Amino acid sequence: xxxxxxxxxxxxxxxxxxxxxxxxxxxxxxxxxxxxxxxxxxxxxxxxxxxxxxxxxxxxxxxxxxxxxxxxxxxxxxxxxxxxxxxxxxxxxxxxxxxxxxxxxxxxxxxxxxxxxxxxxxxxxxxxxxxxxxxxxxxxxxxxxxxxxxxxxxxxxxxxxxxxxxxxxxxxxxxxxxxxxxxxxxxxxxxxxxxxxxxxxxxxxxxxxxxxxxxxxxxxxxxxxxxxxxxxxxxxxxxxxxxxxxxxxxxxxxxxxxxxxxxxxxxxxxxxxxxxxxxxxxxxxxxxxxxxxxxxxxxxxxxxxxxxxxxxxxxxxxxxxxxxxxxxxxxxxxxxxxxxxxxxxxxxxxxxxxxxxxxxxxxxxxxxxxxxxxxxxxxxxxxxxxxxxxxxxxxxxxxxxxxxxxxxx
Amino acid sequence: xxxxxxxxxxxxxxxxxxxxxxxxxxxxxxxxxxxxxxxxxxxxxxxxxxxxxxxxxxxxxxxxxxxxxxxxxxxxxxxxxxxxxxxxxxxxxxxxxxxxxxxxxxxxxxxxxxxxxxxxxxxxxxxxxxxxxxxxxxxxxxxxxxxxxxxxxx
Amino acid sequence: xxxxxxxxxxxxxxxxxxxxxxxxxxxxxxxxxxxxxxxxxxxxxxxxxxxxxxxxxxxxxxxxxxxxxxxxxxxxxxxxxxxxxxxxxxxxxxxxxxxxxxxxxxxxxxxxxxxxxxxxxxxxxxxxxxxxxxxxxxxxxxxxxxxxxxxxxxxxxxxxxxxxxxxxxxxxxxxxxxxxxxxxxxxxxxxxxxxxxxxxxxxxxxxxxxxxxxxxxxxxxxxxxxxxxxxxxxxxxxxxxxxxxxxxxxxxxxxxxxxxxxxxxxxxxxxxxxxxxxxxxxxxxxxxxxxxxxxxxxxxxxxxxxxxxxxxxxxxxxxxxxxxxxxxxxxxxxxxxxxxxxxxxxxxxxxxxxxxxxxxxxxxxxxxxxxxxxxxxxxxxxxxxxxxxxxx
Numbered sequence: 031x032x033x034x035x036x037x038x039x040x041x042x043x044x045x046x047x048x049x050x051x052x053x054x055x056x057x058x059x060x061x062x063x064x065x066x067x068x069x070x071x072x073x074x075x076x077x078x079x080x081x082x083x084x085x086x087x088x089x090x091x092x093x094x095x096x097x098x099x100x101x102x103x104x105x106x107x108x109x110x111x112x113x114x115x116x117x118x119x120x121x122x123x124x125x126x127x128x129x130x131x132x133x134x135x136x137x138x139x140x141x142x143x144x145x146x147x148x149x150x151x152x153x154x155x156x157x158x159x160x161x162x163x164x165x166x167x168x169x170x171x172x173x174x175x176x177x178x179x180x181x182x183x184x185x186x187x188x189x190x191x192x193x194x195x196x197x198x199x200x201x202x203x204x205x206x207x208x209x210x211x212x213x214x215x216x217x218x219x220x221x222x223x224x225x226x227x228x229x230x231x232x233x234x235x236x237x238x239x240x241x242x243x244x245x246x247x248x249x250x251x252x253x254x255x256x257x258x259x260x261x262x263x264x265x266x267x268x269x270x271x272x273x274x275x276x277x278x279x280x281x282x283x284x285x286x287x288x289x290x291x292x293x294x295x296x297x298x299x300x301x302x303x304x305x306x307x308x309x310x311x312x313x314x315x316x317x318x319x320x321x322x323x324x325x326x327x328x329x330x331x332x333x334x335x336x337x338x339x340x341x342x343x344x345x346x347x348x349x350x351x352x353x354x355x356x357x358x359x360x361x362x363x364x365x366x367x368x369x370x371x372x373x374x375x376x377x378x379x380x381x382x383x384x385x386x387x388x389x390x391x392x393x394x395x396x397x398x399x400x401x402x403x404x405x406x407x408x409x410x411x412x413x414x415x416x417x418x419x420x421x422x423x424x425x426x427x428x429x430x431x432x433x434x435x436x437x438x439x
Numbered sequence: 440x441x442x443x444x445x446x447x448x449x450x451x452x453x454x455x456x457x458x459x460x461x462x463x464x465x466x467x468x469x470x471x472x473x474x475x476x477x478x479x480x481x482x483x484x485x486x487x488x489x490x491x492x493x494x495x496x497x498x499x500x501x502x503x504x505x506x507x508x509x510x511x512x513x514x515x516x517x518x519x520x521x522x523x524x525x526x527x528x529x530x531x532x533x534x535x536x537x538x539x540x541x542x543x544x545x546x547x548x549x550x551x552x553x554x555x556x557x558x559x560x561x562x563x564x565x566x567x568x569x570x571x572x573x574x575x576x577x578x579x580x581x582x583x584x585x586x587x588x589x590x591x592x593x
Numbered sequence: 594x595x596x597x598x599x600x601x602x603x604x605x606x607x608x609x610x611x612x613x614x615x616x617x618x619x620x621x622x623x624x625x626x627x628x629x630x631x632x633x634x635x636x637x638x639x640x641x642x643x644x645x646x647x648x649x650x651x652x653x654x655x656x657x658x659x660x661x662x663x664x665x666x667x668x669x670x671x672x673x674x675x676x677x678x679x680x681x682x683x684x685x686x687x688x689x690x691x692x693x694x695x696x697x698x699x700x701x702x703x704x705x706x707x708x709x710x711x712x713x714x715x716x717x718x719x720x721x722x723x724x725x726x727x728x729x730x731x732x733x734x735x736x737x738x739x740x741x742x743x744x745x746x747x748x749x750x751x752x753x754x755x756x757x758x759x760x761x762x763x764x765x766x767x768x769x770x771x772x773x774x775x776x777x778x779x780x781x782x783x784x785x786x787x788x789x790x791x792x793x794x795x796x797x798x799x800x801x802x803x804x805x806x807x808x809x810x811x812x813x814x815x816x817x818x819x820x821x822x823x824x825x826x827x828x829x830x831x832x833x834x835x836x837x838x839x840x841x842x843x844x845x846x847x848x849x850x851x852x853x854x855x856x857x858x859x860x861x862x863x864x865x866x867x868x869x870x871x872x873x874x875x876x877x878x879x880x881x882x883x884x885x886x887x888x889x890x891x892x893x894x895x896x897x898x899x900x901x902x903x904x905x906x907x908x909x910x911x912x913x914x915x916x917x918x919x920x921x922x923x924x925x926x927x928x929x930x931x932x933x934x935x936x937x938x939x940x941x942x943x944x945x946x947x948x949x950x951x952x953x954x955x956x957x958x959x960x961x962x963x964x965x966x967x968x969x970x971x972x973x974x975x976x977x978x979x980x981x982x983x984x985x
Contacts, residue, residue: 142745240626244648244966320739321812329634329737330970403806405813406739408967409648450919474829478919480945482934493932493945495919499829499843502928503851507919529832532955540665555658555984564666565943 115209119197127352131159133391134398141402169341174238177338181236186339186346189229192222193353200360203370203383205277215276216268219361220261223316226350227253230325230335233347237338245334248409249325253316255413259420260312263305266431267295267365276361280369294368301431306366308424310393313358314400315416317351321404324412359393360386367393452507460510461521467496468526473506475499476527479534481541485567488514490543494523512543522548540565622646626966630659634737634970637980641957643969650969653961655954660984668944673699673911674774676941681768683946684982686729687925689715689722692772697853698920698931699774702913703906710900711776712855717789717892718762718771720885724796725755726925727836727878727885730977734875735807737974738816743807751799754792761785775906786893793889800883808879817871821960821972824869831956835927835949836877837976841869847923854922859891871975878977912937926950926977948985950978 088110095101132147136154139146147155173182199215201208212218227250234246268274271282285293296306315322326334336347363369367389370382407415455463467473473496482491492510512518522545523530534545535554542563545551553560561572626643629635638659644652664683668676680695681688693715700707707715728751732744756766763771763779771778807813823833828841838845846863848856864880866873915937921930927949934943953976961969 142742143750144745240624244626320741323739324967327739327967329739330967332633402742404740405735405807405810405816406967407812408816408965410965411815475832477832477834477921477928478930478932478945478947480932480947482943495930495932499845501850502845502847505919527832528827528830528959529952529955532951533832536951555661557658564663 119209120194123194123197123353126356127349128159128163130352130356130394131162132156133394137395137398138402141399163345166342166345171341171343174338176238178236178238181232182338185229185233185236186343186350187229188232189226189350190346190353192225193350193357196223196357199276200357201277201280201364201369203381203386205281207383208277211277212275214274216264216274216279219276219357220257223354223357224253224257226354233339234335237335239338241331241333241337242335245325245327245331245337249318249335252318252322252324252412255416256312256315259308259416259424260316262421262424262428263308263312264365265428266301266305269431269435270295270298276364280364280371283368284371286375292368292371292373294366294371296366301427301434302366304423304427306362308420308427309362309366310396312416312420313362314397315412317354317358317397319351319355319397320401321407322412323406324409327406355394355397356390359390359397362393363389450505450507452509454509454511457510457512457520460508461523463508464494464496464523464526467506472500473498473504476523476529477505479530479537481537481543483514483541483565483567485514490514490518490541492520492537492543518543519546520544521546524548542566623651628969634974636733636973636978639978639980639983641969641973643961643966645966648965650961650964650966653958653969655957658984660980662985664985665944665946668941670940672939673913673941676944677773678768678770681770682981683948683985684924684926684950684979685767686979687722687726688767688769689718689771690922690924690929692769693719694920694922694924694929695931696772696774697922698918698933699913701918701920702916702933702935703774705775705904705906707776707904708901709855710897711902711904713892713896714777714781714902715772716854716856717889717896718759718777720889720892721755721758721789723925724882724885725752727882728752730878731803731807731875734974737970738813740807740810740813743803746799746802746806751796754795758785758789758792773903774911776901776903780902786896789889790893793886793893796882797886800879803879808876814872816971817875817975819868820871820968821964821975822868822870823956823960827956827959828869832952833927833956835924835953836881837874837927837953839864840866840873840877842867847921847928859888861887871971874975874977910939912939921947924949926979926982927953946985948982950982951985954978954983
């Protein structure tokens with residue numbers, strides 16, 4: 031065979047990872063797992079201590095004050111006890127998207143046979159999101175000519191604010207870890223999270239762009255519609271637990287069924303699974319993610335309602351999306367997966383908040399997995415799916431749940 | 440025209456006049472089943488002072504059978520050709536393209552506008568006597584730009 | 594003004610003062626949406642002006658020419674071999690076939706004999722390029738529908754392998770300038786045939802992966818089945834060729850029915866689907882990859898071990914005899930035709946490219962009407978245009 035003018039030295043992408051490389055990957059995971067063990071052990075050792083530490087500090091300072099001969103007024107503690115959880119929520123809401131975005135980037139990359147961010151922060155691009163955040167902060171904020179400046183400015187605020195408020199009654203692990211204890215916590219979360227639609231409509235209308243208008247209207251129609259099957263899917267949970275308080279629902283799921291299965295609502299035969307699936311689907315739709323990301327459908331509407339946003343305003347929409355995703359997963363963990371309950375009582379040495387976040391991130395993984403696997407639905411089919419499929423099944427599920435609970439009681 | 444002159448694999452070239460074009464293509468389409476107007480273009484023969492509009496008809500059942508129809512029209516004035524857009528939808532854009540680049544007008548076209556170039560483009564670029572108007576993309580001393588030095592060629 | 598009387602031609606919109614004044618002439622529940630030329634899914638710089646009633650398209654006017662480079666005019670100022678590199682830029686996703694269709698016209702004019710080895714190499718390169726082009730279609734069509742992941746499988750993995758093969762074959766990854774008048778430019782490097790065989794085996798396995806990921810995905814099928822139906826009659830009337838025509842139930846393939854090169858030697862089937870909707874247009878291309886793999890297998894198996902790769906063609910001062918020739922072949926997007934008129938000089942007297950994308954795109958204005966904005970993207974994606982070829 032004649033030798034060509036170009037030597038055969040070009041890169042040849044192997045169709046499969048060579049065995050040696052696979053072994054190396056496997057070994058690195060083993061090593062990583064061994065290294066992670068002490069961290070798990072540390073968390074297990076600390077247990078609920080960080081939370082109790084605050085109370086201890088209060089108690090100590092009270093004692094010290096008593097020794098010194100004066101009384102700390104009770105309202106000081108009240109103020110602290112009120113402010114601290116909110117600081118916690120706000121910090122969590124700042125940190126969670128940073129982690130979630132990185133996580134999504136990496137998972138998406140591995141689903142798509144690529145590496146994802148590998149450079150910033152050395153370890154698998156761990157600081158990529160922070161770099162992105164700095165970039166977004168430094169970017170110019172562009173307001174299109176002809177935009178309604180007030181609407182354009184307030185829209186991201188109104189989208190983000192309810193997302194933060196929604197975290198108030200979420201018990202992060204145990205009933206006591208909820209920033210505020212609301213007897214109607216579930217109702218509060220579902221109600222307040224619906225407020226963001228107004229912000230999306232404002233963004234769509236205020237941008238003076240037709241793509242934004244279409245995106246905003248789609249978002250409004252979609253979020254309002256999917257709210258209904260979502261709420262109805264949660265009715266059996268409330269019926270079963272007999273309370274609207276998130277902590278109460280979580281406590282109702284403590285223990286084991288027949289000594290084997292954890293008493294989580296997702297394991298409740300038929301009713302639990304239907305409710306969970308409907309809840310999951312409509313939550314994905316609520317958070318405007320693929321396959322229901324019609325509001326920002328990139329290939330149709332360029333970016334939908336946030337086409338005309340840039341810099342930090344755009345990042346706020348993004349933060350809201352991730353906050354809502356986190357919220358949906360947290361709710362899913364509390365309502366269906368037992369919140370901070372361990373999968374078996376023998377594993378209860380791992381603290382409740384670790385379990386809680388483990389469950390949340392497992393659900394987040396499902397969200398990401400779905401997003402990078404499915405194509406996008408069409409707007410009318412989306413509505414049909416909601417009104418003609420999810421809603422009837424959610425109602426049937428409520429009836430079924432009522433029947434089953436009646437029989438069992 | 441007798442269909443037996445059309446042999447598979449052979450190109451058949453026909454010449455026709457403006458008045459016969461419509462009848463001929465109708466006959467080709469309906470009777471002889473040359474139902475695909477595959478190509479439509481023009482050639483500028485400036486020395487003979489004529490345009491040739493070239494049509495290629497193909498049988499969709501047997502694409503090896505092709506008939507080329509040539510239409511000679513004078514170059515002077517505003518050359519006019521009957522449009523085939525009513526018979527073949529594929530004539531629509533191809534006639535617009537020919538109009539755009541040659542300035543040949545197609546009578547009865549539903550939308551006789553330029554397609555690739557913008558309205559108001561000076562001249563008809565594929566005519567042999569087309570003179571390029573210097574613009575900002577040339578190294579035009581004509582419009583007061585410094586002359587570009589040609590790159591040294593090895 | 595009553596609805597339907599507005600003359601919404603693209604030029605009037607382009608030449609008009611602004612969209613806002615046009616808006617007044619629309620009825621109150623309609624709006625104009627200017628899609629492109631900068632839009633993620635118009636596949637380049639196509640502009641489509643849509644008149645929308647809610648989200649339903651009532652009129653669509655494609656506006657072309659943003660990438661018009663005057664290739665046909667440039668041809669009149671290039672010698673015959675020089676023009677080959679410009680054909681690369683027409684349809685930059687299957688440049689091999691463009692090279693080939695142009696060289697075929699010149700060869701027809703000059704009546705050159707092409708050595709068998711060169712002809713087989715043309716088929717191998719052409720079919721590989723057809724696969725590459727269809728892979729890109731599968732990827733971008735997935736993106737149009739909203740599935741991002743198949744893109745990185747089809748485009749980022751398999752197509753890269755083909756480009757690597759091409760890089761080893763001719764040194765270029767996109768614009769090859771490989772097919773020359775009378776043959777091809779380079780012989781195969783050592784071990785290339787084996788690599789190509791390995792790739793073909795790999796490719797066949799990948800089709801199953803695409804089927805699982807995209808082709809039979811219920812949402813994907815819901816988005817594409819029955820959408821943008823193009824009937825057989827309409828397709829023929831619009832002169833649509835290639836996979837788009839075959840999706841409408843017309844088994845028309847020049848490789849089969851008017852064989853050129855050595856295609857009559859190979860066993861393969863013409864991929865046909867009956868419904869003419871977006872899914873069928875997608876599936877025809879998917880099936881064509883399978884058939885191309887079959888052709889490739891046979892061509893690589895029967896590849897002559899030795900022989901000339903360039904026929905008897907003058908190396909300088911190539912002057913085909915005066916006359917005219919029309920040659921066409923089955924491109925990745927339809928019939929790639931070249932109409933060449935020579936006056937016996939050094940440069941073509943007139944060269945016309947029958948660009949399949951351009952002619953296929955004409956049907957867009959008709960099939961878009963009545964569908965939603967999301968379907969516009971699906972239909973436009975399924976027609977699979979390359980703007981370099983549309984605008985030339």
